[in-house]
Amino acid sequence: MWEYSEKVQEHFFSPRNAGAVADANATGDVGSLSCGDALRLTLKVDPETEVILEAGFQTFGCGSAIASSSALTEIIKGKTLDEALKVTNQDIADYLDGLPPEKMHCSVMGREALQAAVANYRGEEWKDDHEEGALVCKCFAVDSVLIEETIRSNKLTTVEEVVNYTKAGGGCSACHEGIEEILAGVLAESGQTFAPSAKSVAVAMPTPPAKMTNLQRMHRIETVLESIRPTLQRDHGDVELVDIDGKNVYVDMKGACAGCQMASVTLEGIQERIIDELGEFVRVLPSQAMPRAERAYG
């Protein structure tokens, strides 16, 4: 069974905006029947302001396809078309607290449905600009088509090069046999043969750019906060982690820190430390800034 986040499950079991929008003036049909995921997105757009008034989806697909569709419609409602087009597939995945690597294509499908619908609204023709192959590297979610194309355009000949150019195979290394096969196939196109070296492939991946699991990420953030607390406690203050929601880290400033004029400076300092540790941008906010509905859980 896939490891779906609570949020994915929630959007699958109770999808938002399911069904076609009545009087829709934009439609986007994308997906692949052979893969078993296809989506029709219908929008009702205000012709004056180009604001998306209503969004509805109809999806033939798995749990994460339905959840991604539901998330997409929630994200874009109320946005103008131009604003909506800035939504990336990562935004959809983030909204759902992440998707398994094999399922990231569901979020890609969501973004493409949106592009197709906007093109349809504007009377343009939308063409898919990429082809997706079988997933080869599960650590970094790299598919066969990307590997083949990278080998061709960069004239790669070794697994090591493929790892350096695509990241595929840079993790657990279980897919190296598959990468060798792809290399052999592509090299054969130009009459070359793949010559593996006798020694095992030594690949140096400096710092794994892999996305941490939510749990690992949470632990890292906690560790940073724990390391800061003694300093604050010396000044009779304290900080407590309240919640992590995507890029937002909510904390409570306590004791002398609460209401301290330097609080925002302290938050910035904490933010910098966490960004350093995670290698990604986060925003550290006081818990008062949390959206209301979510505070109820806290």
Place this chain on the structure above:
Amino acid sequence: MSTDTGIQGIYFDNNATTMVDPEVVEAMLPFFTEQFGNPSSMHLFGNKVGLAIKKARAQVQELLGAEHDSEIVFTSCGTESDSTAILSALKAQPDRKEIITTVVEHPAVLALCEHLEKEGYKVHYLEVDGKGRLDLDVYRGLLTDQVAIVSVMWANNETGTLFPVLEMAEMAREAGVLFHTDAVQAVGKVPIDLKSSAIDMLSLSGHKLHAPKGIGVLYLRRNTRFRPLLRGGHQERGRRAGTENTASIVALGKACELAMEHMRHEQTIVRQLRDRLEQGILEAVPYSFVTGDPDNRLPNTANIAFEYIEGEAILLLLNKLGIAASSGSACTSGSLEPSHVMRAMGIPYTAAHGTTRFSLSRYNTMAEVERVIQAVPPIVAQLRKLSPYWSGQGPVEEPEKAFAPAYA
């Protein structure tokens, strides 16, 4: 995913694996503790274990109807047995470079054959018709002195469809070709009598018949030319080196004895349960159909295609109600295509992704069947409401034209 509904789970996924029978657990437990000896040892500790293995071997022999107990070789799983059989045939007959198998085999055979193709072997994949049946005339035409081995499954894991392996083995014998059958789904569900057959090798897997995981058998007919996969110690008469998995061997023996006792039950009661389940679901759910060959299949398996919806979504909703089944959709396997078995039968994509397999066992009851019959129709309706191919009470007109998405 958790099932916090408080409902006792309903397990209809017995072709994936089965519950270990409590009597089997009881039989194997002493072999972790007081009966820990190595059966190869000369002392008393080993000797008793050796006797227990001998008994287990006889129990397996009986279920398979093998002529000699020495024809039973214990392995670690069905996959090992399949690999051992096929690779042995190739090594023992180096001049024969061809293999005959079918397009609907389990990956244990298919992936090995695809790999062997890369090493220069020629593999003939027998195709199937819409009901998953083979064309024996095509098969006959392929049986030449170039073929090292035929490997054909006894029963298909997805549809339960039975292949005429007895007849096919006779044909292979006449042509002087070795015959292997992957019988992991058939053993314990259909009566087998190998001594009266022309089958040279057969694979079985313990966990499909209420024994634990990690134990399998290769049946190897006496006088079949053989080359071991694992060489080393003299275990299994040198045909499968490695210290015996004693507790699991004892367990498998017990499981085979119980399977023998329950064979009639499997053929009658389990079949009735399956038939009622199938009839109940088909009656209540429009645009659904049985895949495979309904007239010739395992008594426990029902594979139903629900058109216009996707299988993983069905499984997740069933799971929420505590019902376990499996699906032929691409998503459930992490591949880009739906089940190769469904594709081989020409089932269209809009139905293949929605195929759902219910596989029963002697532990299931009619009450469970009725609960599942109640549970399925609303789930299918719920997902169809979301489907772009569905409108109101039925599919949209010309579904494949009405919704033809751009490839993404």
